[in-house]
Amino acid sequence: MTPRRTVWLVARRELRTRLRARSFLVGTAVSIAVLVVFILMESTVFGGERVTRVGLSGQAAAIAEPLTEEARARGLEVRVSTVRDPAAGESQITDGDLDALVTGTPAALHVVVDESLDENLRRALNTLVQREVLRAQLASVEDLDPDQVLATVADSTVDVRSLRAPDPTHDERLAMALVIVALLYLSLLLYGTMVAQGVVEEKSSRVVEILLATVRPWELLAGKVVGLGLVGLAQLTVVGGVGTVLAVVTGVLTIPGAALGTLLWGLLWYLLGYLFYATVFAAAGSLVSRQEETQSVLLPITSVLVLAFVLGFGLLTRAPNASATAVLSVLPPFAPILLPGRMALGVATGWQVMVAVVLMVGAVGGLTWLAGRIYAGAVLRTGPRLPLRDALRKS
Amino acid sequence: MLEVDGVSKRYGDVLACDDVSFGVRPGELFGFVGGNGAGKTTTMRVVLGVVTPDAGSVRWSGHPVDHPTRRRFGYLPEERGLYPRMRVLDQLVYLAELHGADVNAAHRAAEHWAARLGLREHRDTEVQRLSLGNQQRVQLAAALVHDPVLLVLDEPFSGLDPLAVDVLAEVLRERAAAGVPVLFSSHQLDLVERLCDRVGIIQAGRLVACGSVSRLRAGAGSTLVVDAPLAPAGWADRLPGVTVLDVHNGQTRLRVRPGTDDQPILAAALATGPVRGFTHHHPSLAELYRDVVGVGSR
Numbered sequence: 001m002t003p004r005r006t007v008w009l010v011a012r013r014e015l016r017t018r019l020r021a022r023s024f025l026v027g028t029a030v031s032i033a034v035l036v037v038f039i040l041m042e043s044t045v046f047g048g049e050r051v052t053r054v055g056l057s058g059q060a061a062a063i064a065e066p067l068t069e070e071a072r073a074r075g076l077e078v079r080v081s082t083v084r085d086p087a088a089g090e091s092q093i094t095d096g097d098l099d100a101l102v103t104g105t106p107a108a109l110h111v112v113v114d115e116s117l118d119e120n121l122r123r124a125l126n127t128l129v130q131r132e133v134l135r136a137q138l139a140s141v142e143d144l145d146p147d148q149v150l151a152t153v154a155d156s157t158v159d160v161r162s163l164r165a166p167d168p169t170h171d172e173r174l175a176m177a178l179v180i181v182a183l184l185y186l187s188l189l190l191y192g193t194m195v196a197q198g199v200v201e202e203k204s205s206r207v208v209e210i211l212l213a214t215v216r217p218w219e220l221l222a223g224k225v226v227g228l229g230l231v232g233l234a235q236l237t238v239v240g241g242v243g244t245v246l247a248v249v250t251g252v253l254t255i256p257g258a259a260l261g262t263l264l265w266g267l268l269w270y271l272l273g274y275l276f277y278a279t280v281f282a283a284a285g286s287l288v289s290r291q292e293e294t295q296s297v298l299l300p301i302t303s304v305l306v307l308a309f310v311l312g313f314g315l316l317t318r319a320p321n322a323s324a325t326a327v328l329s330v331l332p333p334f335a336p337i338l339l340p341g342r343m344a345l346g347v348a349t350g351w352q353v354m355v356a357v358v359l360m361v362g363a364v365g366g367l368t369w370l371a372g373r374i375y376a377g378a379v380l381r382t383g384p385r386l387p388l389r390d391a392l393r394k395s
Numbered sequence: 396m397l398e399v400d401g402v403s404k405r406y407g408d409v410l411a412c413d414d415v416s417f418g419v420r421p422g423e424l425f426g427f428v429g430g431n432g433a434g435k436t437t438t439m440r441v442v443l444g445v446v447t448p449d450a451g452s453v454r455w456s457g458h459p460v461d462h463p464t465r466r467r468f469g470y471l472p473e474e475r476g477l478y479p480r481m482r483v484l485d486q487l488v489y490l491a492e493l494h495g496a497d498v499n500a501a502h503r504a505a506e507h508w509a510a511r512l513g514l515r516e517h518r519d520t521e522v523q524r525l526s527l528g529n530q531q532r533v534q535l536a537a538a539l540v541h542d543p544v545l546l547v548l549d550e551p552f553s554g555l556d557p558l559a560v561d562v563l564a565e566v567l568r569e570r571a572a573a574g575v576p577v578l579f580s581s582h583q584l585d586l587v588e589r590l591c592d593r594v595g596i597i598q599a600g601r602l603v604a605c606g607s608v609s610r611l612r613a614g615a616g617s618t619l620v621v622d623a624p625l626a627p628a629g630w631a632d633r634l635p636g637v638t639v640l641d642v643h644n645g646q647t648r649l650r651v652r653p654g655t656d657d658q659p660i661l662a663a664a665l666a667t668g669p670v671r672g673f674t675h676h677h678p679s680l681a682e683l684y685r686d687v688v689g690v691g692s693r
Contacts, residue, residue, distance in 0.1 A: 001466065001495040006493065008490050009489070009493055010493075017480075017481070053470065079405075101561075134612065139613055188629055201478075201479075202478075203477050205473040205476050205477065205478065206475060206476025207470070207476035207477050207478055209440075209445055209470075209472040209474060209475065209476055210470055210472060210476065210490070210538075211493070211536060212445055213465065213468065213470045213472075214465075214466055214490075214493050214494055215493060366571040380445060382474070
């Protein structure tokens, strides 16, 4: 019998057991329901409050206080900072570390933004400019023509320059990004944990001894990882597919091409991320002999996933372009969650994706080897939780 | 033919196996006997490749056992284990397939062994819902389902009711008759004596005796029961070649070393008063076992 057939037999058992289980159907249904609710609530979810970061350069620094007040009156939280070099400020905007850069005199403000200026911020700035212009008119002219003054004031608005063409689909892309981030996070966490629980189940029920008298440890591990991975892939495909179709049909998404691309990239990153995390989950699971100990031994791994998820949500909404975000999204533990989100936003460059994939494949190779060793060394040793050092020693 | 050759395995300070060597021939039932922690289980796990020995090797038909060969072995581990939430028949089919059977053969074999071991009505029951005795039967079926070329069974009779013991004994004899070497361990020495062609006694990791029960007996002399109701305690203590096993209701049981003349014993017994009985018995395996491991000579 070939190793491939052995791995397939083990994988097939996992597939049958899981697909037959009611929890799979319920889980899929619940995921779809949550996604539907999310799609329906999409507009309100993203209208949420956040701080707008405004950099003030040169004489514009004088408007720091009035701008904050005007903006607050319009329900906009603004944090101002002073920028010495306007060029540096522009690159901060490109990186996503600033939302707007204001230069010029208070009566003739120039604003640089990445794509488009927030309407409330625009009104706040216009008010400031007009107030300044009005003050100048009132001070300088002796015989006042009220109509002319009003006209001059009305014409005085802030001058806006965008670094990039505004993207009308930005909100949709952000929604897709957040959905794919959430889906990947949940899938990786759920199926990674399942791998660990499966390993512990075989260990605690001692069935592993008759299995390992027949199959090699790596065949058993590979079969389990492949089987559960396929179940997860099926679930993600169904949930993602239904979600995409629904969003396009209801008109929430007007960019079906990008949505499909996001889904496909999401599936690819699920596979890479799953291989990365599942082997680690399996190795961790093999260290304990009782289901009760599983949670604690998995905590370091789930923490990394939670961190990636939280970072993903925060960084994708605030600073998808920041250099820190770019670096994090390329690194293996975070890439499977962050990068598909940035790709959905359309901000990941080709070489970033390439570097991320290469790093990921390398990491998967290394981890599979290491985790396979830990698993083979630990899976037959029952009793108290095994120190990692002992597991790595040959049994 | 299975050959275990000079196998040693150390766990920390404990020498679980110390240069253990023996063979099990085709068609032979080999009983593995020893106290708890003597090294039976470790030896069996080495045979199945679940434990890597520090020294020594295991050969099958003259060749070191490799993975494809091991796949055809049948194993009942000391720590029983099956998938608790899998149904009996599914479990047996799965294990048969893992051992290399194709789908149809796996189904046939699973049905056959489920029926043979009295599990027909539980075929579709999850293992965790079965009684312990029935789980044990499933475990046995799992060791037999792929028509193994060698059977290694660790305590196969423990936990079985008397009827199941009979069925299993019959199955083991039948497998041996089909040419399969059968290696099993047990604490039920009468059963081992009844079933086995040869016996290996292991103590503290060392194989201290190995051979057919009759050969072990030949080296052990006989048990002599002397019915001398008036004999005072300790009457036989000084006799050469004699060990007192126990005294019960005026009957003294003595272990007589081979080649010892029994007439001086009779004379000594007569000197204490009337002698109503004077009978030689073959020592049972249990008695031989106590002799060998050095306890029980009270």
